[in-house]
Amino acid sequence: MGDGIFVSFEGGDGAGKSTQVRALADWLAAQGRTVLLTFEPGDSALGKVLRDAVLHGEDVDPRTEALLYATDRAHHVASVVRPALARGEVVITDRYLDSSVAYQGVGRGLGADTIEQLSLWATGGLLPDLTVLLDLDPEAALARITREPDRLERGGDEFHAITRQAFLDRAAGDPQRFLVLDARLPAEDLAAAVATRVGQLLER
Ligand code: TYD
Numbered sequence: 001m002g003d004g005i006f007v008s009f010e011g012g013d014g015a016g017k018s019t020q021v022r023a024l025a026d027w028l029a030a031q032g033r034t035v036l037l038t039f040e041p042g043d044s045a046l047g048k049v050l051r052d053a054v055l056h057g058e059d060v061d062p063r064t065e066a067l068l069y070a071t072d073r074a075h076h077v078a079s080v081v082r083p084a085l086a087r088g089e090v091v092i093t094d095r096y097l098d099s100s101v102a103y104q105g106v107g108r109g110l111g112a113d114t115i116e117q118l119s120l121w122a123t124g125g126l127l128p129d130l131t132v133l134l135d136l137d138p139e140a141a142l143a144r145i146t147r148e149p150d151r152l153e154r155g156g157d158e159f160h161a162i163t164r165q166a167f168l169d170r171a172a173g174d175p176q177r178f179l180v181l182d183a184r185l186p187a188e189d190l191a192a193a194v195a196t197r198v199g200q201l202l203e204r
Contacts (some may be wrong), residue, residue, distance in 0.1 A: 004085030005201050006126070008096035009088035011134035012164055015183040016190070020134060021094050023191035026196060028090050036084040036113070039094035041072040044079055062108035066115060069100050074122035081126065090198075097123065098131060098170055106166035125192050129201055132194055133171050134182035135164065 007024070009017045025035045040115040042051030045063030056058060073096070084091045099121035120127075136144075171178035179197050181190050 003088045004129075005198070005200065006034045006081065006085060006099070006102045007090065007201075008128040008131045009134065010096070010098045010102075010131055010167055011183060012136055012167075014140075014161060015134035015136040016144075017134055017186065017189055020132065020190055020194060021092055022172045023187070024092055024194050027195045027196045028092075030197070032149055034087075034089045034200070036080070036089065036091045037094075038076070038080055040076055040096060041069055041097070044075055046075050047072050050075075061065050062104065064120065065108065066100065066104040066110055067106060070118050070122040073097060073100070073119055077123040077126055077170070090168050091126075096128060096131070097166060098133075101170060102163045102166035107163045112166065112170075128177065130197060131171075131178050132176055132197075133167055133178055133180045133188070134183040135168060137164075140184065188197070 009021055011017055021037060025037050030033045041049075041054060042048050050068050052071040054065055054072075060068070076093075079171045080090050081093070097116065099118050101112050101115050104110050105112040168180070179194065181193055185192070
């Protein structure tokens, strides 16, 4: 592996991940770093097919759903993420394995440990250097979603509450990797906090 840095953004729908991903990419570019922006599920040709199957298909049972996300992640890491890290780039992904642990492991009740192991197997054990969790009260999150909700977003309040807690529990279990931010803060404040933490990684 080269000197690349791997950053993931996590959080419920509507937490402002895409805004923060872009802000960090701009900040890094201004530092002269080469950045690769990516996302899960679906940032490859095969990924698009898998994304469509998992988000818009009907009657996807929980184990199938978990395997589809894991398949997408395996392919994404092998074909997009690892090559960029090997080139020394900063890879920023909108969602990664913590989403699977929260949604499939806890939300769908398949077990956090099982789903974590599945993703670690799929990726050959690749964990981010930093995971930014944009934590947002589920009601505020729903209010922010203006487009038509996808199949997971239609899961309801209880699903949102338990998956939010799952992300928070995961962050509490690995404070070295996670930066937890209150997503209701102004976007500039969030971006500054993320840049400070990434700056520390760049100096390492
Ligand atoms: P998408 O519209 O790509 O992104 P976002 O909601 O982040 O704006 O939707 C991705 C959906 O897939 C989202 O509802 C969360 C879900 N998801 C999982 O359930 N497990 C996973 O491993 C990943 C990566 C996403």
